[in-house]
Amino acid sequence: MSKKVKVGLIAGAVVAALAGAGAAIATATGGDDGSGQPITGSALDRASAVALAHAGGGRVTGNEVQDEEGYYEIEVTRSDGTQVDVHLDRNFKVIDSSADGDGSADSEASGD
Secondary structure, rough: OHHHHHHEEEEEEEHHHHHHHHHHHHHOOOOOOOOOEEOOOOHHHHHHHHHHHOOOEEEEEEEEEEOOOOOEEEEOOOOOOEEEEEOOOOOEEEEEEEEEEEEEEEEEOOOO
């Protein structure tokens, strides 16, 4: 096998490995499925107000549209430092909330 062919095969293997790694990272981080997109405009204002009222105050420290648990997700950090994810439906009604990171119920679904 000539030196050029060997170099070409090695280069091709490196490119294939990098492409595979990129696909794995995209899959692990959600890829292009639309999740993980920030809420914007008046929807962010309304979702934030509902989530802050539900959480009993604090400040909004994260948000996401079309989250797997609801249409909107607002992360609220309370004054004591605890965090809660509040999940809202498309009409800004609270579906549920959970302590951020552990998935356990922080409070029951709202009946508002």
